[in-house]
Every structure is written in C-alpha cells, then in structure tokens.
Amino acid sequence: MTVYAPPGTEGSIVKYETRYDHWIGGEYVPPAKGQYFDNPSPVTGQTFCEIARGTADDVERALDAAHGAAPGWARTSVAERANILNRIADRMEANLEKLAVAESWENGKPVRETLAADLPLAVDHFRYFAGALRAQEGSLGEIDDDTVAYHFHEPLGVVAQIIPWNFPILMAVWKLAPALAAGNAVVLKPAEQTPASIHYLISLVGDLLPPGVLNIVNGFGVEAGKPLASSKRVAKVAFTGETTTGRLIMQYASENIIPVTLELGGKSPNLFFDDVSRADDDFMDKALEGFAMFALNQGEVCTCPSRALIQRGHYSDFLAAGVKRVENMKQGNPLDTDTQVGAQASNDQLEKILSYFDIGKQEGAKILIGGSRSELGGDLAGGYYVQPTVFEGSNSMRIFQEEIFGPVVSVTSFTDYADAIKIANDTLYGLGAGVWTRDINQAYRAGREIQAGRVWTNCYHQYPAHAAFGGYKQSGIGRENHKMMLDHYQQTKNLLVSYSPKAMGFF
Amino acid sequence: MGTGTRVEVTPAAADVLRSLRGRHGPLMFHQSGGCCDGSAPMCYLEGEFRTGASDILLEELHIDGFDEPVSFWMSTAQYETWKHTHLTVDVVPGRGSGFSLEAPDGVRFLIRSRLLTPSDGQPQNGSD
Numbered sequence: 129m130t131v132y133a134p135p136g137t138e139g140s141i142v143k144y145e146t147r148y149d150h151w152i153g154g155e156y157v158p159p160a161k162g163q164y165f166d167n168p169s170p171v172t173g174q175t176f177c178e179i180a181r182g183t184a185d186d187v188e189r190a191l192d193a194a195h196g197a198a199p200g201w202a203r204t205s206v207a208e209r210a211n212i213l214n215r216i217a218d219r220m221e222a223n224l225e226k227l228a229v230a231e232s233w234e235n236g237k238p239v240r241e242t243l244a245a246d247l248p249l250a251v252d253h254f255r256y257f258a259g260a261l262r263a264q265e266g267s268l269g270e271i272d273d274d275t276v277a278y279h280f281h282e283p284l285g286v287v288a289q290i291i292p293w294n295f296p297i298l299m300a301v302w303k304l305a306p307a308l309a310a311g312n313a314v315v316l317k318p319a320e321q322t323p324a325s326i327h328y329l330i331s332l333v334g335d336l337l338p339p340g341v342l343n344i345v346n347g348f349g350v351e352a353g354k355p356l357a358s359s360k361r362v363a364k365v366a367f368t369g370e371t372t373t374g375r376l377i378m379q380y381a382s383e384n385i386i387p388v389t390l391e392l393g394g395k396s397p398n399l400f401f402d403d404v405s406r407a408d409d410d411f412m413d414k415a416l417e418g419f420a421m422f423a424l425n426q427g428e429v430c431t432c433p434s435r436a437l438i439q440r441g442h443y444s445d446f447l448a449a450g451v452k453r454v455e456n457m458k459q460g461n462p463l464d465t466d467t468q469v470g471a472q473a474s475n476d477q478l479e480k481i482l483s484y485f486d487i488g489k490q491e492g493a494k495i496l497i498g499g500s501r502s503e504l505g506g507d508l509a510g511g512y513y514v515q516p517t518v519f520e521g522s523n524s525m526r527i528f529q530e531e532i533f534g535p536v537v538s539v540t541s542f543t544d545y546a547d548a549i550k551i552a553n554d555t556l557y558g559l560g561a562g563v564w565t566r567d568i569n570q571a572y573r574a575g576r577e578i579q580a581g582r583v584w585t586n587c588y589h590q591y592p593a594h595a596a597f598g599g600y601k602q603s604g605i606g607r608e609n610h611k612m613m614l615d616h617y618q619q620t621k622n623l624l625v626s627y628s629p630k631a632m633g634f635f
Numbered sequence: 636m637g638t639g640t641r642v643e644v645t646p647a648a649a650d651v652l653r654s655l656r657g658r659h660g661p662l663m664f665h666q667s668g669g670c671c672d673g674s675a676p677m678c679y680l681e682g683e684f685r686t687g688a689s690d691i692l693l694e695e696l697h698i699d700g701f702d703e704p705v706s707f708w709m710s711t712a713q714y715e716t717w718k719h720t721h722l723t724v725d726v727v728p729g730r731g732s733g734f735s736l737e738a739p740d741g742v743r744f745l746i747r748s749r750l751l752t753p754s755d756g757q758p759q760n761g762s763d
Binding site for chain 2: 165181292293294320348349351353354357368369370371372373374375393429430474475476477479483484487490491530531532533556557602603
C-alpha cells in the first residue's frame with residue numbers, strides 16, 4: 129500500500145504550476161483577455177491552480193501556429209514522425225508514476241487505475257500509432273495496360289480536438305496519437321473540469337514535438353470550444369462528449385463541409401446468462417468482477433456497464449453475490465493505492481448523480497446498496513464522493529435509459545436469449561456491451577446481435593490499442609483506438625496516371 | 636418561476652437566465668443525452684442550435700422580465716424515454732462542459748425530475 133502525498137505538498141512526486149497559460153507554438157502564451165479560472169481538485173474540492181480562460185483570439189493565435197507548422201510536419205518522414213511518438217511514449221513511461229498521481233489529483237480517480245490502466249494505455253497508444261504509421265501503405269490500381277491509379281495518404285492539415293474530462297490524459301492521447309502520426313497539426317481544447325493534466329504532460333514531453341504541431345487552448349466550451357469547432361481554418365473536428373454538443377459540432381462542421389468524429393456515450397448492457405453460475409470457479413469470480421466494473425472510474429466511462437441484465441435462473445444468487453462485491457469496494461482517498469472508488473470529477477457531476485437517485489426512487493426502482501453521497505472526513509470532506517449503488521428495476525425507467533456517469537448500475541432480469549437481446553438493444557445508444565456465458569455459440573450470436581460498436585465477451589473494460597472503439601446508433605461516428613483512425617485523419621490523394629503517348633481521340 | 640406544465644424553472648435558474656439574457660440575448664435549451672455532461676440541459680442563444688424534425692418543442696418557458704419565451708427542446712427519440720416525467724431546470728455550482736452559456740459563470744443548469752401526475756394534464760404512461 130502506498131499513499132501518495134497530494135501534489136504541491138511536502139513529499140509529493142508531483143508539482144503542478146500555480147498557473148497554466150495556453151501552449152501555442154511551443155511556448156506558453158497568456159490569454160488575450162488576461163482572464164483565468166480556478167481549477168479545483170475533486171479529491172478535496174480545493175483549488176490547486178488557475179487556468180487561462182481562452183477566447184476566440186487565443187484560438188486564432190493557436191490556429192496561426194498550427195497552420196505555420198502543419199506543412200513541415202506533413203513533410204516530415206513517417207520514420208521521423210513515428211520516432212517522435214515513440215520518444216513521447218518513452219518519456220511518459222519514465223515518468224508514469226508522476227503522471228498517474230497528477231491525473232488522479234485532477235480528476236479524482238483512484239491512482240491504482242491511473243497507474244495500471246490510464247497511463248500504461250496512453251504510453252502504448254503512442255507506440256501503436258507509431259507502428260501503424262510505419263506499416264501504412266498507399267495502394268495502386270492497375271486500370272489497364274497504360275493507366276495506373278495511385279492512392280496516397282495525405283494529412284488533413286490542421287485539426288481541432290475537444291477532450292472530455294473522464295480520462296484527461298488517455299482521451300487526449302487517443303485523439304493526439306493518430307492525428308499527429310497522420311501528419312496533422314492540432315489545436316486541442318482540454319475539458320474545463322480537467323485542464324491541467326495535459327499541461328503536466330506537456331511539461332514532460334513538450335520539447336519533443338516541433339513548435340506549433342500541438343497547441344493547447346484552455347477555456348470554456350462556449351468561449352474557446354465553439355470558436356475552435358466552428359472555425360473555417362480547421363479541416364476536421366474530433367469530439368468526445370454528449371449528444372447535444374455532438375449535434376452542434378456537426379452543425380458547425382456542415383457549414384464548413386468538414387468531417388467530424390464523435391464519441392457520445394452509451395447505456396451499455398452487461399448480460400449474464402444462467403450458465404455463468406454453473407460452477408463456483410475462476411470464471412464465476414471473473415463474471416462478478418465484470419458486474420462490479422460499473423464502478424470503474426466512478427462510473428465516469430462512456431462504456432460504463434450501467435445496465436446489468438441477469439437471466440432469471442440464477443438471478444437472485446448472482447445478484448446477491450454481485451451486491452456483496454460492491455459492498456467490499458473500498459472508497460476513499462484517490463491517492464491511496466488501496467482505494468478502488470474515488471471522487472466524481474466535479475460538483476455538477478455529483479449533483480446530477482444525486483438527481484438520478486431521486487428519479488430512480490420515484491419510478492419505483494429498489495436500491496440494493498448505496499444510493500447517496502459518501503461523506504468522507506478530514507481533507508476529503510469537501511470532495512465529491514458517491515456511494516457505489518445498485519438499483520433494481522425495469523428497462524423503461526430513466527435510470528436504465530440515460531448514462532448517469534456515476535458508480536451506479538441498474539439491474540433487471542431476462543427470460544431467455546431473445547429477451548436478453550431485446551432488452552440490450554432497447555436503448556438509444558450503442559457504444560459498448562458485455563456478454564458473459566460459458567457457451568461460446570451463445571456468446572458469438574449475442575455479440576453479433578447486440579447493436580454496439582464494442583462487445584466485450586467474457587471480459588469488460590479492456591481498452592487495448594488495436595481493438596476498434598466507437599459507437600452505433602446515437603453513440604457517435606468513427607472508430608478510435610485502431611489504425612482505421614489514421615484514415616479519419618487523412619485525405620486520399622489519387623493520381624490517375626496515363627503511360628500512353630496516344631491521344632484519347634475525342635477532339 | 637416558469638409556468639409550464641412539462642418543464643419548469645426554479646427561481647435560482649430564472650435568475651441565471653435573466654443574467655444570460657441581459658448579456659447575450661434571447662435563449663433556448665436543448666436537452667442533452669449520452670455521456671460526460673449528457674443529461675444536462677444545454678443553454679444557447681436562440682437559434683444557435685438548429686432543431687429539426689428529430690426534435691420536439693417541449694415547452695416555451697416564460698421567465699419574468701423576458702419579452703420572449705425560452706424554448707425547451709429535446710430529441711424525439713429521447714423524449715420517448717422521458718415523456719412520463721416532469722422536468723425542472725435548476726442550477727448548481729459547477730464547471731459544466733459543452734457549449735452551454737452559463738458554464739463560465741461557475742454554475743451549471745441541472746434537470747430535476749418527477750413523475751407526471753394527472754393534475755399535470757399530460758400523458759403519464761412512458762409507453763403510450
């Protein structure tokens with residue numbers, strides 16, 4: 129067990145700056161309007177640094193820098209671009225513990241997760257796209273004896289990226305690695321709830337990229353995000369968040385006729401067939417962990433398995449064992465490596481979760497465990513903690529239809545395979561799903577029939593690079609985490625070449 | 636306090652709306668869904684978010700001091716799963732996200748819900 133000292137206190141391995149400006153053109157630039165906003169840690173509710181409050185002027189300045197750098201970066205050889213990504217990965221790996229503590233402090237997530245998942249995945253993500261880029265090839269089509277169609281990958285130019293707050297570093301890296309690998313310059317806006325982590329990362333790797341290739345403008349959505357997403361000077365917008373902002377970004381993009389990739393969340397079903405409980409063995413233990421996965425990252429995951437569908441035959445026993453697992457969860461100081469459940473990322477997030485407890489109860493859902501705010505003492509008293517919560521109800525309830533984004537699972541039963549698929553697909557979203565069964569044929573059929581971009585089969589919440597991640601239905605457009613994301617950041621240039629000296633004969 | 640039957644506004648939220656109205660102009664809401672700040676009512680300048688055939692105008696909120704109503708929209712697909720509930724726009728301290736106008740003021744609009752009752756004069760069955 130290790131308890132890390134809070135950043136900025138004696139004995140801490142992390143020291144945040146007291147203020148972060150915008151990172152533009154390889155240096156820190158103060159905001160044009162001179163305004164800053166406070167950045168609190170959800171661990172204690174106390175402010176630990178202030179952040180530049182960006183506006184359209186700052187976005188323009190960042191776009192100037194990006195447009196200045198983009199042509200040179202696009203011409204940089206793929207070997208050199210890949211080397212730089214690998215150097216970023218190496219530097220992050222060498223500083224993994226510091227980055228893990230920094231992110232935990234800003235987001236409220238347990239450091240055991242940032243140490244074991246967020247940061248190792250981010251490191252690997254840069255390496256994966258370094259490799260994918262080196263292996264990427266264009267194509268040629270031999271149209272006829274005299275005519276050849278060559279297809280080249282070309283970068284889009286300058287792209288905009290708007291990052292969510294649930295994985296401040298990993299979600300930034302999911303977007304940065306493919307965009308930079310593909311040869312684009314980036315203007316990135318971190319979430320206003322978690323803007324400092326990415327700057328801590330820049331303090332470690334900022335020297336590795338040519339100035340202007342990566343620019344970071346901080347600020348609020350309406351003041352900095354909107355001018356960026358609606359700019360005529362970006363060739364693509366990538367966004368992770370919710371549906372209304374996703375639609376608004378698409379509306380802006382339609383004005384400029386540029387592509388978007390969107391990841392807008394889900395209400396992911398986690399299906400447990402009767403045969404899971406056939407034996408009390410390792411697999412049963414794994415399935416119960418799979419049930420408890422709704423509390424990973426305090427439920428602030430777009431693919432949170434927030435609907436558990438349990439088959440009638442083993443419903444009572446499996447659910448009782450699942451609730452027992454939840455009972456044993458350790459909630460507390462996120463900087464303690466024994467802590468499994470930390471703080472929600474912001475006060476409004478906490479309030480939203482509490483509002484769902486309210487409507488869930490009004491609709492007649494039964495609370496099997498949890499159901500209120502966690503009051504932790506000492507320094508944590510001002511933090512945003514919610515008890516891991518299990519609701520039992522029916523799929524038409526709002527707690528089954530909306531992503532609560534808290535450590536909350538809504539449980540219902542199903543009778544047979546057809547019923548399971550019907551309930552699983554009775555949702556507006558289609559990002560993730562889980563299927564647990566010892567019958568591999570059943571697992572395969574269910575995985576194919578569930579309308580979601582990622583179906584974890586006898587596992588959950590694994591996010592390795594090389595496995596495509598993205599949504600069906602209202603969950604968005606595009607596939608991250610896979611080499612196909614390179615295509616989302618590239619144009620196709622076709623050279624149609626004639627090797628015949630003869631005229632075509634029309635004129 | 637708004638006078639709607641499907642959507643209402645708390646006095647605190649009305650104060651924030653008045654402040655935003657004074658600085659920006661006529662306002663609208665579009666109720667979000669999905670992850671991160673999903674479930675938050677997003678407040679925009681009227682017309683900033685283009686609604687269409689996939690949206691339903693749930694309410695025109697009348698706020699004291701406003702010449703025009705604040706329209707409250709939701710996608711029809713989401714409405715299907717929300718239509719048995721009555722919504723109240725409240726406001727809490729917070730950071731928000733998305734492009735909603737109130738976030739820079741350090742507050743966030745939040746939806747509180749209750750089940751519709753016969754006295755609301757609205758359909759109450761989520762499956763009707």
